Amino acid sequence: xxxxxxxxxxxKHFSVGKNRTLKAVQDISFSIDRGETLGLVGESGCGKTTCxxxxxxxxxxxxxxxxxxxxxxxxLTGRDLMSFKKSAQIIFQDPYSSLDPRMTIGEIVAEGIxxxxxxxxxxxxxxxxxxxxxxxxxxxxxxxxxHELSGGQRQRVGIARALAVDPEFIVCDEPISALxxxxxxxxxxxxxxxxxxxxxxxxxxxxxLSMVRHISDRVGIMYLGSxxxxxxxxxxxxxxxHPYTKALISAIPVADPDFEGRDSRxxxxxxxxxxxxxxxxxxxxTRCSYASDICSKEMPILEEIEPGRSVSCHHWRDIAQS
Amino acid sequence: MDNILKVENLxxxxxxxxxxxKAVRGVDFELRRGETLAFVGESGCGKTVTxxxxMRLLxxxxxxxxxxxxxxxxxxxxxxxxxxxxxQYRGDDVSMIFQDPMTSLNPTMTCGRQIMETLILHKGxxxxxxxxxxxxxxxxxxxxxxxxxxxxxPHQLSGGMRQRVMIAIALACSPQILIADEPTxxxxxxxxxxxxxxxxxxxxxxxxxxxxxxxxxxxxANFADRIQVMYAGQVIERGTVEEIFHQARHPYTWALLSSxxxxxxxxxxxxxxLMGTPPDLILPLTSCPFAxxxxxxxxxxxxxxxxxxxxxxxxxxxxxxxxxxxxxxxxFYERQA
Numbered sequence: 001x002x003x004x005x006x007x008x009x010x011x012k013h014f015s016v017g018k019n020r021t022l023k024a025v026q027d028i029s030f031s032i033d034r035g036e037t038l039g040l041v042g043e044s045g046c047g048k049t050t051c052x053x054x055x056x057x058x059x060x061x062x063x064x065x066x067x068x069x070x071x072x073x074x075x076l077t078g079r080d081l082m083s084f085k086k087s088a089q090i091i092f093q094d095p096y097s098s099l100d101p102r103m104t105i106g107e108i109v110a111e112g113i114x115x116x117x118x119x120x121x122x123x124x125x126x127x128x129x130x131x132x133x134x135x136x137x138x139x140x141x142x143x144x145x146x147h148e149l150s151g152g153q154r155q156r157v158g159i160a161r162a163l164a165v166d167p168e169f170i171v172c173d174e175p176i177s178a179l180x181x182x183x184x185x186x187x188x189x190x191x192x193x194x195x196x197x198x199x200x201x202x203x204x205x206x207x208x209l210s211m212v213r214h215i216s217d218r219v220g221i222m223y224l225g226s227x228x229x230x231x232x233x234x235x236x237x238x239x240x241x242h243p244y245t246k247a248l249i250s251a252i253p254v255a256d257p258d259f260e261g262r263d264s265r266x267x268x269x270x271x272x273x274x275x276x277x278x279x280x281x282x283x284x285x286t287r288c289s290y291a292s293d294i295c296s297k298e299m300p301i302l303e304e305i306e307p308g309r310s311v312s313c314h315h316w317r318d319i320a321q322s
Numbered sequence: 323m324d325n326i327l328k329v330e331n332l333x334x335x336x337x338x339x340x341x342x343x344k345a346v347r348g349v350d351f352e353l354r355r356g357e358t359l360a361f362v363g364e365s366g367c368g369k370t371v372t373x374x375x376x377m378r379l380l381x382x383x384x385x386x387x388x389x390x391x392x393x394x395x396x397x398x399x400x401x402x403x404x405x406x407x408x409x410q411y412r413g414d415d416v417s418m419i420f421q422d423p424m425t426s427l428n429p430t431m432t433c434g435r436q437i438m439e440t441l442i443l444h445k446g447x448x449x450x451x452x453x454x455x456x457x458x459x460x461x462x463x464x465x466x467x468x469x470x471x472x473x474x475x476p477h478q479l480s481g482g483m484r485q486r487v488m489i490a491i492a493l494a495c496s497p498q499i500l501i502a503d504e505p506t507x508x509x510x511x512x513x514x515x516x517x518x519x520x521x522x523x524x525x526x527x528x529x530x531x532x533x534x535x536x537x538x539x540x541x542x543a544n545f546a547d548r549i550q551v552m553y554a555g556q557v558i559e560r561g562t563v564e565e566i567f568h569q570a571r572h573p574y575t576w577a578l579l580s581s582x583x584x585x586x587x588x589x590x591x592x593x594x595x596l597m598g599t600p601p602d603l604i605l606p607l608t609s610c611p612f613a614x615x616x617x618x619x620x621x622x623x624x625x626x627x628x629x630x631x632x633x634x635x636x637x638x639x640x641x642x643x644x645x646x647x648x649x650x651x652x653x654f655y656e657r658q659a
Binding site: 182247 | 364482510512514539542543544563583592595599
């Protein structure tokens with residue numbers, strides 16, 4: 001398969017006040033193949049969203065390279081930049097605040113079409129209705145306003161807006177976390193269906209591990225701005241190597257009162273340290289049960305242990321054996 | 323076990339411009355000492371309104387608890403409590419943890435003052451004593467460095483820490499009932515696990531009864547003793563955790579159970595999703611509220627309200643499928659197998 005997106009040593013720092021920087025994303029590398037879904041998981045504040053926005057050029061990266069179809073997007077200008085923006089879209093987390101309350105649904109969906117295509121008014125309307133039908137909204141919704149819709153319907157509009165310009169790559173930034181369980185399933189089913197029909201590529205950002213497992217081909221786990229482990233869904237969820245991944249997975253509440261693994265759950269003490277002042281060496285060492293001397297001195301690198309599978313931990317070999 | 327709280331025919335309505343919204347429509351249940359009872363259901367099914375009614379936190383004239391409703395705390399009528407007794411009741415007897423720790427603390431007061439406020443009002447102790455007590459409570463909820471954190475403002479704490487402060491405020495006067503309204507929904511999984519462990523530990527130690535309001539079946543399976551599933555302001559099925567997870571009889575409960583992705587199942591396969599939305603609560607209900615979304619809907623479901631059928635000591639369900647004349651249908655469990 002061909003690589004659609006390749007991210008190399010990407011960092012994004014924000015300056016906050018005098019001489020202080022927040023290192024939101026630090027030196028991460030990954031790639032996504034065409035038609036694939038990469039899930040990006042981590043606790044709040046770990047840099048998932050920043051990462052998603054930076055690869056879309058919504059933020060300028062501090063350093064590193066982002067290649068989209070082999071082309072470095074930081075160098076794009078003019079027509080090339082427009083064409084990139086047409087191919088790469090985003091679905092936002094909160095369907096309540098990400099739709100303009102003064103525009104009708106039809107106008108919201110048509111806006112991107114107007115920018116990227118030279119359609120007549122009639123063609124544009126036809127396209128809007130076609131897209132709305134694709135996400136399961138009837139024609140009459142085109143003339144309604146966002147406040148008239150339920151959460152699930154609004155998120156469908158968010159998806160329609162992204163789809164309207166025929167993108168190849170969509171960043172789904174927590175698209176389901178604001179929705180009810182039964183509605184979450186509808187939206188995930190819709191995303192999977194659309195991917196199948198149009199060979200879309202997703203970067204699926206979420207903190208809901210069971211949904212990520214369901215939708216993703218491969219999964220990356222982030223902690224404090226760094227990628228700590230990458231692998232296929234199965235490798236990550238059944239044979240995690242990084243202690244943080246293990247802890248994260250064992251913290252998922254299982255909907256079964258007889259579940260036996262409950263007592264052997266790995267309990268993480270404390271909270272994520274401040275990204276303004278991360279620990280030296282391995283950032284996870286303050287909460288890690290495997291931490292030793294080397295962890296505080298040396299920062300582990302993300303090493304590829306087999307094709308498509310990487311982990312960033314000094315002790316992964318011991319963990320793999322145990 | 324003895325009942326600490328008994329609710330009979332609880333009916334709550336909201337008066338809006340569009341008309342009377344009947345949010346809770348005749349809920350009965352009892353809460354026993356030391357147990358955890360979970361309210362489960364989609365948003366807008368009346369879980370939180372029921373919980374707030376127990377604390378009498380609903381403001382008249384916008385919200386109205388109907389006169390037929392009865393809430394008894396240790397045989398005392400909660401709905402007829404006077405102002406003074408009510409103030410005591412909230413905090414001393416029953417207290418509540420709210421859903422969103424980010425917005426439910428007062429941003430202009432230090433955490434310590436918010437805990438001390440409760441203590442001074444309820445126990446009539448001095449400021450200095452209250453401060454000491456507050457530090458002890460912060461220790462109880464495992465906030466590191468309580469002597470320092472007591473002077474922190476909410477914005478200086480993380481989400482998990484704020485939720486611990488909320489729990490500390492709720493537990494300050496050691497209430498007999500703790501109502502936890504989606505206590506972990508706004509938190510990350512690892513922090514969620516910590517908070518649930520903390521609640522469990524405190525319950526074991528203080529013998530508090532907990533009412534847990536949540537839509538997360540994973541949390542319920544871990545934590546509750548009994549479950550009541552709510553839909554359109556009614557309890558449609560209730561039972562012990564095992565009964566609800568392994569022998570549920572109501573199609574709505576099945577739908578909730580099926581919409582959770584199971585670990586180990588094939589990925590990218592279509593997830594079960596419940597079509598449609600819950601009914602508009604302004605409209606009167608004369609038939610089964612779930613009928614329009616139910617795949618097993620029969621003619622009678624659209625005409626008459628089902629009665630509650632008793633299946634065991636705890637397990638009761640309101641569904642026409644339990645009627646002896648009803649056809650046998652393929653249950654959620656048979657479908658899974």
